[in-house]
Every structure is written in C-alpha cells, then in structure tokens.
Amino acid sequence: VRELSRLLGPGAVLDGDAPAARPYLHDATESRAIEGRAGAVALPETADEVAAVLAWCYDHDVPVIPRGGGTGYAGGAVPLDGGVVVTLERLRGPIEVEAGQWRARVPAGAVTADVRRRARESGLFLPPDPGSAESCLIAGNVATNAGGPHSFKYGVTGAWVTGLQVAMAPGELVELGGRTRKDVAGYDLRSLIVGSEGTLGIVTGAWLRLIPAPAMALPVLAHHPDAGSGCAAVAAVLAAGLQPATLEFLDEPAAAAAGVDPPAFLVLAEADGAHEAEVVALRDELAEVLGAGARRLETPSERRQVSELWRWREGVSLAVAARRGGKLSEDICVPVDRLGEALAGAREIAARHGLESCAWGHAGDGNLHATFMIDRDDPSEVDRAGAAAQELFALALRLEGSVSGEHGIGAVKRAGLAAQLDGPARALHERVKLALDPKGLLNPGKKVPVAPP
Amino acid sequence: VRELSRLLGPGAVLDGDAPAARPYLHDATESRAIEGRAGAVALPETADEVAAVLAWCYDHDVPVIPRGGGTGYAGGAVPLDGGVVVTLERLRGPIEVEAGQWRARVPAGAVTADVRRRARESGLFLPPDPGSAESCLIAGNVATNAGGPHSFKYGVTGAWVTGLQVAMAPGELVELGGRTRKDVAGYDLRSLIVGSEGTLGIVTGAWLRLIPAPAMALPVLAHHPDAGSGCAAVAAVLAAGLQPATLEFLDEPAAAAAGVDPPAFLVLAEADGAHEAEVVALRDELAEVLGAGARRLETPSERRQVSELWRWREGVSLAVAARRGGKLSEDICVPVDRLGEALAGAREIAARHGLESCAWGHAGDGNLHATFMIDRDDPSEVDRAGAAAQELFALALRLEGSVSGEHGIGAVKRAGLAAQLDGPARALHERVKLALDPKGLLNPGKKVPVAPP
Numbered sequence: 001v002r003e004l005s006r007l008l009g010p011g012a013v014l015d016g017d018a019p020a021a022r023p024y025l026h027d028a029t030e031s032r033a034i035e036g037r038a039g040a041v042a043l044p045e046t047a048d049e050v051a052a053v054l055a056w057c058y059d060h061d062v063p064v065i066p067r068g069g070g071t072g073y074a075g076g077a078v079p080l081d082g083g084v085v086v087t088l089e090r091l092r093g094p095i096e097v098e099a100g101q102w103r104a105r106v107p108a109g110a111v112t113a114d115v116r117r118r119a120r121e122s123g124l125f126l127p128p129d130p131g132s133a134e135s136c137l138i139a140g141n142v143a144t145n146a147g148g149p150h151s152f153k154y155g156v157t158g159a160w161v162t163g164l165q166v167a168m169a170p171g172e173l174v175e176l177g178g179r180t181r182k183d184v185a186g187y188d189l190r191s192l193i194v195g196s197e198g199t200l201g202i203v204t205g206a207w208l209r210l211i212p213a214p215a216m217a218l219p220v221l222a223h224h225p226d227a228g229s230g231c232a233a234v235a236a237v238l239a240a241g242l243q244p245a246t247l248e249f250l251d252e253p254a255a256a257a258a259g260v261d262p263p264a265f266l267v268l269a270e271a272d273g274a275h276e277a278e279v280v281a282l283r284d285e286l287a288e289v290l291g292a293g294a295r296r297l298e299t300p301s302e303r304r305q306v307s308e309l310w311r312w313r314e315g316v317s318l319a320v321a322a323r324r325g326g327k328l329s330e331d332i333c334v335p336v337d338r339l340g341e342a343l344a345g346a347r348e349i350a351a352r353h354g355l356e357s358c359a360w361g362h363a364g365d366g367n368l369h370a371t372f373m374i375d376r377d378d379p380s381e382v383d384r385a386g387a388a389a390q391e392l393f394a395l396a397l398r399l400e401g402s403v404s405g406e407h408g409i410g411a412v413k414r415a416g417l418a419a420q421l422d423g424p425a426r427a428l429h430e431r432v433k434l435a436l437d438p439k440g441l442l443n444p445g446k447k448v449p450v451a452p453p
Numbered sequence: 454v455r456e457l458s459r460l461l462g463p464g465a466v467l468d469g470d471a472p473a474a475r476p477y478l479h480d481a482t483e484s485r486a487i488e489g490r491a492g493a494v495a496l497p498e499t500a501d502e503v504a505a506v507l508a509w510c511y512d513h514d515v516p517v518i519p520r521g522g523g524t525g526y527a528g529g530a531v532p533l534d535g536g537v538v539v540t541l542e543r544l545r546g547p548i549e550v551e552a553g554q555w556r557a558r559v560p561a562g563a564v565t566a567d568v569r570r571r572a573r574e575s576g577l578f579l580p581p582d583p584g585s586a587e588s589c590l591i592a593g594n595v596a597t598n599a600g601g602p603h604s605f606k607y608g609v610t611g612a613w614v615t616g617l618q619v620a621m622a623p624g625e626l627v628e629l630g631g632r633t634r635k636d637v638a639g640y641d642l643r644s645l646i647v648g649s650e651g652t653l654g655i656v657t658g659a660w661l662r663l664i665p666a667p668a669m670a671l672p673v674l675a676h677h678p679d680a681g682s683g684c685a686a687v688a689a690v691l692a693a694g695l696q697p698a699t700l701e702f703l704d705e706p707a708a709a710a711a712g713v714d715p716p717a718f719l720v721l722a723e724a725d726g727a728h729e730a731e732v733v734a735l736r737d738e739l740a741e742v743l744g745a746g747a748r749r750l751e752t753p754s755e756r757r758q759v760s761e762l763w764r765w766r767e768g769v770s771l772a773v774a775a776r777r778g779g780k781l782s783e784d785i786c787v788p789v790d791r792l793g794e795a796l797a798g799a800r801e802i803a804a805r806h807g808l809e810s811c812a813w814g815h816a817g818d819g820n821l822h823a824t825f826m827i828d829r830d831d832p833s834e835v836d837r838a839g840a841a842a843q844e845l846f847a848l849a850l851r852l853e854g855s856v857s858g859e860h861g862i863g864a865v866k867r868a869g870l871a872a873q874l875d876g877p878a879r880a881l882h883e884r885v886k887l888a889l890d891p892k893g894l895l896n897p898g899k900k901v902p903v904a905p906p
Contacts, residue, residue: 100692101790123694145637156635158644159612174877179788182609182818183855184598184648185862185870186902187882191611191644195637212694239553241576241665243727274696278731335632337554365635402636409638417638424627428889429640435888436881449639 028070047204055171066198068140071132074410108139127154145195147406149246163207214272222290223264230265247364254358326376332396333405367405418449481523500657508624519651521593524585527863561592580607598648600859602699605817616660667725675743676717683718700817707811779829785849786858820858871902
C-alpha cells in the first residue's frame with residue numbers, strides 16, 4: 001500500500017482490509033457470492049498509472065486483479081487469494097465521438113450506457129447492450145466480450161472494437177489497432193485481449209466503431225403456450241429469413257417472476273431500420289410469423305410503451321432474483337436449433353435437484369440464462385444449485401454448445417471450459433497465457449481451463 | 454517426396470523441381486512476381502492428411518508453406534527457401550449449408566464464389582466478396598482475413614467465422630469454436646488464426662455464419678470531377694448517416710484504364726435491404742448526397758445492368774494491369790477522413806519516382822489499392838515501383854493507418870508491419886509466434902515483423 005501510494009498519490013490506494021475496500025472483493029451482482037481478499041485496491045486515474053501498478057506487481061511477484069464495473073456473474077474480478085485489485089473506474093477522460101467518421105475514443109472507465117448515449121447524441125449507435133449497461137464499464141465489456149439482446153443482429157462487443165490500449169506484462173502500454181476500420185497487418189491481438197477477462201492484460205482505452213442509429217425500432221411480444229410453441233416460432237423467424245435486431249425469450253416461470261399474468265413462454269423480437277416503412281413492414285412480418293401458435297400478440301408502437309417494454313425486460317434478472325431472495329444464473333449457449341433441448345434439459349436438471357428454475361435470454365443466438373432460484377440462507381439449496389450448474393455445463397457441451405455465451409469463465413467455469421476444449425486447444429490456451437503473462441500474475445485462477453477436482 | 458507419398462498416397466506429392474510444381478512456387482497474380490523454390494508440393498485430400506504432413510515436417514525440421522487459391526498479392530503462399538508447399542485445393546468435401554440456422558460447414562478447399570452461390574440457393578448471404586472470389590479458397594480467405602466491397606457494411610471474413618478446424622504444430626488438428634453463434638468461453642484463438650497467413654496453423658475447415666440474402670441491391674455511380682469532390686461525397690454519405698452495403702471509389706486514371714470516357718473520379722455505392730421500398734429509398738438518398746458536385750450520376754436498376762456494373766468493377770484490377778503490362782498494387786488503409794490525403798500522397802510519390810499511378814478501392818473503409826502501372830521488362834521501373842511502395846507504407850502510417858487493409862503482409866510488407874507496431878506490440882507478435890510455432894516452421898519469412906534491412 002505504501003509503495004503503490006507513492007506511485008499513484010494519496011487517496012488512490014486502499015488497504016485491502018479497510019472497510020472502503022470491501023466492495024472490491026466480490027461481484028456487485030449476487031450470483032455466486034464469492035468473497036475474496038486483497039492486499040490493496042489501486043484506483044489509478046491514467047493508463048500510465050495502470051501500467052506502473054502492473055510493473056510494480058510484476059516486479060514484486062504480486063497478483064493483479066483488474067476490475068471494471070464489478071457487474072460480472074462469474075467471479076472474474078474477485079481477488080481469490082491476495083494481490084492488488086486494479087479498478088478502472090477513475091479512467092474517466094472524455095468520450096470522444098468523431099461523428100462524421102462513425103467512431104469513438106473511449107477511456108476504460110466510461111460507463112457503457114454513457115457511451116451509448118453520447119453516440120446517440122451524434123445520431124450514432126453502439127449496439128452491445130449488456131443488461132448492466134448503466135453500471136458496467138467499457139473496459140469490462142471488452143474484457144468479457146459482453147453481449148446483450150442486440151448482439152443477435154449486430155454482434156458482441158469485439159465486433160465494435162477497432163483499437164485497444166492495453167497494459168501488459170511486465171508493465172508497459174501497448175497499442176493494438178486504432179482508428180482505422182480495416183487492418184489485417186498484424187496478428188489479431190486485439191481480439192485475443194477481447195474476452196480474455198484480464199488474464200492477458202488490462203484494457204486502458206478503446207477505439208470503437210459505431211453505425212448510424214436506427215431511425216426507429218418496433219417490438220413484437222408473442223405469448224406462446226409453451227416452450228415447444230415458442231421455440232418453433234423462433235425457428236420460423238430464421239426459416240422465413242427475417243432479421244430482427246433482437247430475438248429474445250422468457251420461459252413461463254421467468255415471465256411469471258417478471259409479472260406477466262397469465263404466464264406464457266414469451267418471444268420478444270424487435271424490428272429496426274433506417275426508414276419507418278421498412279421497420280413497420282418487418283415488424284408486421286415478425287408479428288405474422290411469431291403469432292402462429294401464440295395466445296396473444298403485443299405490438300406497442302408508441303415510444304413510451306416501447307421504452308417501458310425494454311425497461312421491463314432489463315428488470316427480469318432482478319425480478320427473478322427477488323422470487324426467492326437469490327439465484328444462480330448460468331449463461332450457456334447452444335446452436336440455435338438445440339434451444340428447445342437445452343431448455344428441457346435445464347428443467348430436468350432443476351427438477352432432479354429439487355430446485356425452482358427458469359430461463360430467459362437471447363433465443364436467436366441460442367444463448368440462455370438458465371437460472372435456479374434459491375434461498376441463499378439455505379446451505380443445502382446453495383449446494384444443490386452448484387451441482388446443478390455443473391450439469392448445465394455438461395448439457396451445453398452435449399448439445400455442441402458453449403459453457404458461456406456472454407458472462408465469461410471467471411473463477412467458476414474453468415472446469416467447464418476444460419471439458420469444452422479438446423486437448424490441443426487446452427494446451428494452446430496454456431501456451432498463450434504463458435507467452436503473454438509468463439509469471440502468471442494477471443488475474444490468477446481465472447479463465448484458463450483446469451481439469452475438474 | 455518419397456516419405457510424404459507414403460503418407461498421402463500416389464499422385465498426391467509433387468517433386469518441387471517437377472514442371473507440375475511450378476504453379477505452386479509463385480502467386481497466381483502478377484503483382485510481385487516472387488519465384489520461390491520447394492522440396493515438394495503436397496496435395497492432401499483430408500484434414501488428417503494435412504495434419505500428417507505438418508507432423509512429418511515438424512519432426513524433420515522442414516518448413517511448411519500452406520497455400521489456398523494462390524490469389525494473394527504479397528507472396529504469402531510462396532515457398533521462399535525450400536520446404537513443403539501444402540496446397541488445400543483438394544480439401545473439397547461438400548459445402549453443408551444449414552439453411553434454417555443461417556450457417557454452413559465449409560471445407561478448406563471450397564472456392565469462395567461456390568460457397569456464396571450455395572448460400573444464395575438457400576436464400577442466404579456470405580458477405581465477404583474478394584475480387585478473386587471465383588478462384589480463391591475459403592482457407593485462404595480465412596488465413597488472410599479477406600475483405601471486398603461488401604466489407605464496408607458487413608465486415609471482413611473473420612466476422613463470419615464461428616469455428617475453425619486447424620492443423621497446428623507439432624501436427625495435430627484443433628477445433629476452435631463451431632456451430633454456436635456466440636461463445637466467450639475460451640480465448641479467441643479463432644480470431645488469432647484468422648489473418649495469420651499460415652504462420653500459426655493451417656486452416657482445414659470452417660463454420661461460417663450467414664445472413665438472409667438482401668432481397669434487392671441497387672447501385673449509384675457518381676462521376677466526380679476530381680478526388681476532392683469525390684472524397685467530399687464519401688464524407689457526406691457518412692455525415693448523412695446513410696449506410697450503403699458498399700462505398701467504393703476509382704480515381705481518374707483507374708477509371709480511364711477501366712474504359713470510362715470521359716474519365717472521372719468515380720464513387721460507387723450500393724443500397725441493399727430486405728424490402729424493395731427501403732432499398733429504393735436508400736438508393737435515392739445516396740444519389741442525392743453523392744450527386745452533389747458530380748458531373749453525372751448513373752442509377753441502373755435492371756438486374757442485367759447491375760450485374761454488368763459489378764462485373765466491370767471486378768475487372769478493374771486486370772484492366773489497370775493491362776495498361777502497361779504490369780502493376781504493383783498495395784492496399785494501404787487509413788482512417789476514412791484521411792482518404793483524400795492518402796490519395797494525394799500516393800500521387801506525389803508516383804510522380805517523384807516517374808511512375809504512372811492510379812488508385813481504387815473501398816472508400817468507406819479508407820482502404821485504397823494504390824497502384825503503380827509498370828512494364829515488368831523494365832528493371833528500373835520495377836525498382837522504382839518497389840521503392841515507391843515502401844514510401845506508400847510510410848504514408849499510411851503517417852496518416853495513422855495500416856500497411857494492409859486486406860491483402861496481408863506476406864513476404865513483402867514485414868518491414869512495414871514492424872514500423873506500424875510499437876516495440877511492445879512487435880515483441881508480442883514474436884512471443885505469440887514462438888508459443889504456437891516453436892520451431893518457426895510454419896510459413897517462415899512471412900507476416901512476423903522484421904526491422905528493415
């Protein structure tokens with residue numbers, strides 16, 4: 001603490017045992033409730049300070065745990081066994097939107113929703129919209145390759161990053177890409193850093209590509225009687241060659257928890273575009289396809305109603321958690337034609353463990369947040385949910401999917417990742433980690449696959 | 454040759470000195486005319502055979518030079534100093550389009566245009582459209598992260614790859630990703646292989662994401678009096694928030710070489726979309742914006758005319774080469790607002806070296822194919838073009854751009870790449886190369902930055 005304070009100045013380093021350090025020792029979300037411990041929490045204000053902290057840690061063999069907004073679900077930002085938490089919240093320079101060139105230079109500590117609003121003010125759009133957009137940071141979005149509903153049409157965070165500034169071992173700043181939209185000169189180290197969860201470097205700034213904001217977006221909410229009917233509707237959208245901006249689902253218990261009465265299997269699509277007529281036409285096509293077999297169809301068109309619908313959608317996670325006080329939510333992802341099997345499998349796992357469950361997520365991407373609602377004060381329930389989660393990962397892999405569509409591996413899915421990769425791919429992960437972090441000090445205990453105990 | 458023949462069977466290995474091996478010792482394009490030499494040319498038929506060849510080479514310390522369609526411009530597939538050329542043209546299993554899921558499993562040796570046609574037959578679209586689509590292979594597109602006109606709206610090849618099968622050192626097949634559209638579980642090694650030009654592994658198959666084919670596409674061709682007016686028109690499209698599928702340009706000498714009379718600075722945009730009305734509306738908006746300052750505007754709408762226009766556009770490269778028998782074409786890329794400076798700078802360089810020059814390319818991406826028309830039988834002209842090319846790379850970097858937007862580094866731009874990267878980024882490239890190809894046998898002398906001589 002003393003030496004780091006000399007680097008960063010007074011007030012920029014907290015003792016890991018101080019009460020003020022407590023919020024930096026666990027995820028801000030309630031999902032896993034892993035409580036860590038750290039020697040210090042560093043709050044640098046500049047990229048150079050981040051590099052200086054990394055250099056000091058590398059020099060003293062001290063682990064470094066980078067932290068964005070703390071909104072992860074997988075313990076990715078939790079200091080598992082000491083070291084220095086480096087929180088990026090003070091890297092708050094201006095968000096520089098270059099409107100005429102559809103791009104922005106963004107500091108690591110910019111809040112995602114602020115970047116999206118600044119882009120909108122210039123008529124532009126940053127599509128990735130994780131549910132935590134009002135509190136997560138761009139650096140964390142990059143480190144986890146965050147998604148959200150609009151990833152169906154527009155892709156995840158990495159698709160919008162043209163350049164990164166990264167603090168890398170043994171403590172230097174590296175520029176990977178920049179303003180240019182197209183660049184195949186070097187290896188794509190930018191994409192290697194994106195989604196690496198702070199285990200290869202610390203993101204200190206980003207160049208983002210933007211696109212013109214859609215002039216209009218109209219949702220369709222279809223109430224289906226069951227998962228079979230709902231999944232058939234999702235498949236029908238794809239088969240019809242319709243391309244909505246989002247293609248979401250909530251199963252019956254998730255809908256019930258979110259206040260839908262009577263509960264139904266909901267499919268939520270959004271049409272967007274540059275011209276009103278085109279948006280209305282796509283909305284109508286979506287309504288026709290999603291309406292087949294549906295009990296009810298909602299097509300709100302007033303701006304206020306549409307905003308309300310999306311605010312409600314963003315609140316689903318909290319509403320589900322409130323159902324029994326806690327939840328364990330895992331974001332597995334499967335080929336979209338296996339969505340129905342994944343949903344049925346998740347229900348079967350929950351039932352076998354005597355757990356209440358629900359699921360919602362990004363149907364078009366085959367990405368489901370399969371969730372067990374639990375009482376965190378009941379140790380048996382917590383244990384059973386943990387065991388059930390491991391079975392969920394195995395289910396995802398049986399269906400040729402992934403143990404993570406957007407939340408990452410963090411501290412909790414490393415065995416799942418090991419099972420997902422073949423032997424040579426596991427070895428590649430270890431070689432890449434060793435090449436870029438030879439001392440293994442960057443976010444240790446995270447991301448890299450390990451065999452289950 | 455004898456030992457490899459035992460692995461691959463008769464007729465699948467050529468002696469490097471045999472006449473039949475000659476086409477595999479240089480680029481099929483005329484750009485650089487680097488002639489290599491190889492001990493053998495292997496023509497495996499399966500991914501396992503590719504891995505077996507790589508294993509044999511790794512065991513015997515023999516270089517391996519992977520080759521797609523040979524349509525590169527940078528000598529990336531040329532065996533510089535012996536070793537085994539591994540051509541992927543016989544990896545020609547079926548192109549499996551899963552229409553209802555918007556995806557395809559494609560063997561390494563599939564011709565890009567065939568994949569695009571198969572997708573179209575299912576109402577789907579693979580956007581990357583390099584000019585060589587009728588002869589390049591998917592493996593080569595992946596290895597170079599190929600682009601094309603439609604990359605402006607839709608991104609380059611990497612944006613469409615969800616999974617790769619790759620033969621990697623010391624000779625094993627690795628699966629990186631697969632059918633699933635969204636996957637943040639492991640490091641993004643898929644993107645690391647994409648664009649690595651065969652220096653980290655050999656692509657043997659790919660899973661591609663597809664999208665519904667646009668129902669219609671309408672071009673606008675604006676004849677501007679000069680580069681200033683044309684670049685202003687490009688900037689105006691961005692400023693107006695219009696999103697065409699392509700936003701191309703040809704300068705006056707390129708237009709002249711391609712038969713446009715009177716020559717003009719051409720800007721070629723294409724509007725596409727799912728509904729006719731929307732496409733027409735966007736086309737009209739583009740025509741209005743691109744028409745400001747233009748001498749003439751063409752807006753063909755009959756299918757035959759539109760096809761002819763794009764066939765003409767695809768022929769530009771050959772037409773330019775025919776002007777003086779040869780050309781040296783470099784694809785630098787700059788931030789889009791620096792396009793005018795890049796064009797002026799390229800002309801100035803050509804004039805100083807007494808060379809005829811022209812440029813065309815992907816204006817919206819700031820990606821220009823700056824070209825010197827030369828007589829290959831005039832050694833002085835060839836030398837001057839080489840020197841001028843080095844100055845082009847320096848120009849791109851002065852403008853904060855890249856020495857390659859889509860053609861790659863190959864054997865000829867390694868010094869340019871070294872100048873583009875900062876010291877830590879250069880070191881990262883070396884560490885990654887060493888981690889994945891410890892013996893340095895995969896396509897030696899390519900891609901990895903080296904200081905200029």
